[in-house]
Amino acid sequence: MKDLVREKIIQVARKVKEDIDKGRFPELSYPPNSKANIKFLEEKGYLFEPKSFSTISGDRVKSLRTLSGVLYGLSRALDHLENGLTMTKRDFYYLHKVQKFKGTLFPKEQRETDARIILMELLLGMPREAFSITSDPRGWIYGDIELVDRSGRLIRANEVGEMGYSVPPRPENITFKRIGVKAVVAIEKVGPAKNMIELGIPEEKKIGIAILQGQASRNMRRFLRMLSDEGVPIAVLTDLSPWSLRIAATVVYNSINSAHVEGLAVPEARFIGIKTDDVEEGFFSEYKFALEPLTQMDYKAAEDNRHLPNLQAPIWQKENNWFLEKKMKAELEIFKAMSPSARDLKRLYVEYLSMKLEEALGISI
Amino acid sequence: MRRERIEEISAADFFYRNRAIAGFDNPVRATYTIVRELVENSLDAAEEAGIPPKIMITMERIERKENGSDLMKITVRDNGIGLSAEEIPRAFGKVFTSSKYRLIQSRGTFGLGGTMALLYGQITTNKPFIVSSAKKGDYINRMTMMIDVQKNEPIVIKREVLGIAERSFTAVESYFEGSYARAKRKIVDYLYQTAIVVPYADIMFVDPDGVVFLFPRSTDEMPPRPKESLFHPKGVDLELLQRLIRASRANTVKGFLKTSFQRIGDKTADEVLALAGIPAEKRLKDLKKEEIEALYNALRSYDKFMAPDHTVLSPLGKKLLEEGIKKELRPEFVYAVQRPPSVYEGHPFIVETAIAYGGEIKPAGEIQLYRFANRIPLLYDATADVSYQVAKGINWSNYGIRSLEEEPIALFFHIVSTKIPFKTVGKEYIAAVPEVEREVELGFKTCARELKLYLYRIRRKESLAKRAFLFRRFYEIVAECVEDITGERPSVEVLLKTRFGDLYEGSGEGEDNSGGEES
Incomplete structure (x- = not known):
């Protein structure tokens, strides 16, 4: 190279x-x-x-x-x-x-x-x-995955710190040795992702957790693509907001700004929520009171979303129209509003993930 | 004649009672006006003789006073035609009304000349003034005089003969109560601007503090003298018409029209009289008041007079105006234009304009506009002047000027006319007469077009040099980087030399030019 x-x-x-x-x-x-x-x-x-x-x-x-x-x-x-x-x-x-x-x-x-x-x-x-011009690397992977990176050492992604393995700027150097997870869930927010790790869900349900920490960085998108190329099903879990739609779509399709860079899209990845159906009649329908109003900036973003090429499919436009109509958003922290106790929280996470992974990727956990 | 005497006395009285209008309302303004009146008198005297004027002004502070107005003495000496012993008292000892029956372009702001200044001195100090003068080769007469205000007559107190003059000259000495400190800027400004519009004059001023201001001439060439001519029928008012009738020696009204006006011959005279309903052979002396009015109205309404004769005007001319501006402002560019003669309300006029750029002219944060009327600088109320309004109204960006206030530009406007269209009695600014406005605008625009061409040429030259300079710097970077990567330096010098030639060699080094924007 x-x-x-x-x-x-x-x-x-x-x-x-x-x-x-x-x-x-x-x-x-x-x-x-x-x-x-x-x-x-x-x-x-x-x-x-x-x-x-x-x-x-x-x-x-x-x-x-x-x-x-x-x-x-x-x-x-x-x-x-x-x-x-x-x-x-x-x-x-x-x-x-x-x-x-x-x-x-x-x-x-x-x-x-x-x-x-x-x-x-x-x-x-x-x-x-x-x-040699790298981005500030951002993002972690946690779960039963063994890999070797540029350091040459064997790394187990569930044994290197409480958030897992910090994905390096150039993941191309990584080779996977063993993958023991059924799927990887890429999560926008650090808080809920850490909670799932802390509650032992990755070990118990044999899934990997990828922590995006906001918009997925290039190295993270590349890494997810590499996992996908290894046959690992990828799910994307974000807030329900105009910005989060973009985050999810960027993982799936790449973005215009980096369209000239290959290997950043993960077309097999599936957006699993939070979705408007979850809020309207599904998982969170009893908790509408915990929704947040859109800010002016959020609303403007929703209007712009109508013209983004990677959000043109009906599944995305349906979500986006909901923002324009309801002027509300839902955040992943809504789980906390539903379950002040740790045991309830774990149950709710598992329930939600099981339902969504089954529905989107046909995987039972 | 009794009537005439009343007129003469009222002239002195008029001044006595209306000092403010004539510019003598306070010691500061009076100090300035005295210089101005005497200098203009001297310029006229020299020009009449066809000699490039040489004027020396000396001002002394004789006695300081508590109230701020000091006892001053002024001496103005010129190289004009000179006066004989008989002419001196008449020229300086009597205030004239402006009862001219002929038309000619003249300087005097108020038509009253230097005598006003001398009269002011006499009134404020009760001291006589002294006039020395001689024609070349003749005796030098020195007369100590006062003016009898009521009779409007000169009183010669003392007369001396001081040898024979080698050159013609006139020198006037006068005491007056004035204040120099606050008038200084105005006086120096006035002399400076006079030096612009009279580039063939040598002016020297020694002020009360002993400071010498020198405005040397840059040329001996003078504009042609104006010719005298009769009034144009459209240019007279009822009062003037009556005076012309009184002064005429013609027997009949028709004869009067033909001899007192330009542009009136047999046919025109008959048509005007028919319009007025006055028989052509009516005796002039028998004209009744109503008939004079009818004649006046006929002159007003008759619309077939030929345009007035403009040979009575004496503009400065393109060359001399440019000369004066170059001499005093030292610009890098100057362009003047003389507009063709035009007419407003029966008065002929010519507008001259100029634009100067760069050199010692610096941006002033305001429009730098120099205005002149009949070769006299107009120093005050610039913003009310027609030329200022015109300048404001022009879209200068069309001429490559971003801002008239922030660039090193000076504008010049000179109007000559037998009747300058002043807006107020202060006579400091020109009214927005449409005919004048049009000429000023066309004048400024003609000059601006020339400036635009000039600026285009120098800016293009600058930008080419700047471009060559930037190319050299960027290609140095290209060469270094290519050498860094490949180990071989490309021959950028050869490329630039073939492409830019001399410009490449000569492009200035060390300038801090900012590069172009990223595409």
Whole structure:
């Protein structure tokens, strides 16, 4: 992998050198992550299918700035790669806050350098993690799963801390040794997920718990996809809110912003709740008093959701219309409102998960 | 004639009672007005002789007073035609009414000249004034005089003859009660702006503190003298018509019309008289009051007169206006334009405008507008002036100017006319007469177009240089990074040299240019 990245970076720099040596203004061509190049398929999620190409050209000041910025970014990426060093987006921004770049590459804000990272991804056709720019890793996996990661040690995901194994920035290095879970439930919120672990549900019901902690990070989505590729059924459990719909859909289909990065969608994953049916006539129908009102921001998000390609299917639009109509949301903490005692809480979790896993994935626990 | 005497006495009395209107209402304003009246007198004297004016003004503080108005002495010396012994008392010892029967462009703000200033000095100090003058090669006469206010007659107290003059000159010395400290800025402003609009004048001012202000001439060239001509029939009011009738030597009304006005010949005279219902051969002396009114109304309503003769006007001209602006403001760009002659209410006028940019002109946070009327600077009430309103109304961004207030721009407006359309008795700003407004606007816009071209050229040059400079910096980064990655440095220098040539070589280093935005 490292060799491939190095090869690609050198290839880009060579192209520039050749153009210049021929007395031409250098040009770099790349497939932009524009609407025209992104396709959405319900069964695969977002797909990046380059049809049109853009050019970064060294003949205009604006474009030349981008060109030199990209080359600088690539040279720094190669330097980090060769030295086994990683950097964050913030680091990358600071690599440009250099005295000698005053008036040229010195950025006004991080947005500038972030945009250039995406450009580098498109140019090289690989995710930024491949060329040493990692995200802040976020997310844990707990359960009867044995794996080996870059450290080379065997790890049991139910024996490494109370929240499980912290999924690394580049999960590609992981190999699974043994998977003893029937399914993995990816949970948006830390609190309820920890409770399930604390109540011993993963051991008792042979399921894995993946803790997303908000929007699923790239590394977590990649990791879930790897589990899915190993044949593990994946369920997604989130709040019932306009934002949580996006979180669930991003796990299933990937997002527009990272559509050009492969392997982030988990099309086999199923959204198991909280759903509007649960609130209206199902599991939580007696507890409507525990719902929360939508904020103005929430409502705006619901309106925007009407146009997101990965939320167009009727199952999603049905959920979303409920927000627009009722102006309410339900949070996972609603279990607490139903069961102030620990024993009741465990019963309710198990009841809910059994019903949902059976219904969505045909799995009995 | 009895009537004439009453007129003359009332002129002095008029001044005595209406000092405020003439600009003598307080010691500060009086100090400024005295300088102004005497300087304008001197400019006229030299121009009449066809000589580029050379004027020296000296002001001294003779005695400080508690109330802030000091006893001052002013001496103004010029190189004008010079006056003979007989001419001196008449020229300075008598206040004239503006009872001219002919039309010519003249300077004097109030038509009363320097005598007003001398009279003010006499009234406030009870001291005589002294006039020395001579024509070249003639005796120099020095006369100590006062004015008999009631009789409006000069009283020569002392007369001296001081040898023979090598050059023509006139020098006036007068005492007055005034205050220099607060008038200083106005006076210096006035002289500075006069130097702009009279670039062929040499002006020197030694102020009471011993500070010398020098405004040297930059050219000997003078605009052509205005010609004198008869009134245009549309340009007279009833009072003037009556005066013209009294002064006329014609026998018949028709003869009067033909000899007292321009643009009236046999045919026109007959048509006007028919309109007025007055027989052509009616004797002028027999005209009754009602008939004069009928004649006046006929002149008003008759609409076939040819436009007035504009050769009575003496504009400065494009070259001299630009010369004056360059001399005093040292801009990097100046463009002046003289509009063709035009007419309002029977009065011919010519508008001249100019725009200056950059150089020693700095942004002032307000519109920098210099206004002149008949070659006299107008210093006050700029915002009420027609030229200010016009300037405000123009969309300057069409001409590459983002803000008139925040850029180094000065505007100039000069109007010459036999009757300047002042808005108020203060005579500091020009009324928004539609005909004048139109000329000012066209004038400013013509200048603005030239400025736009100029700015386009320099900005383009700057942006090309800036572009070349940025290219060099960015390609240095490209070269370094490519070398860093591949181990080989691309020949960016060759590329840039072929693409930019001289610009690449000459592009300024060390500037802190900000780069373009991310696409």
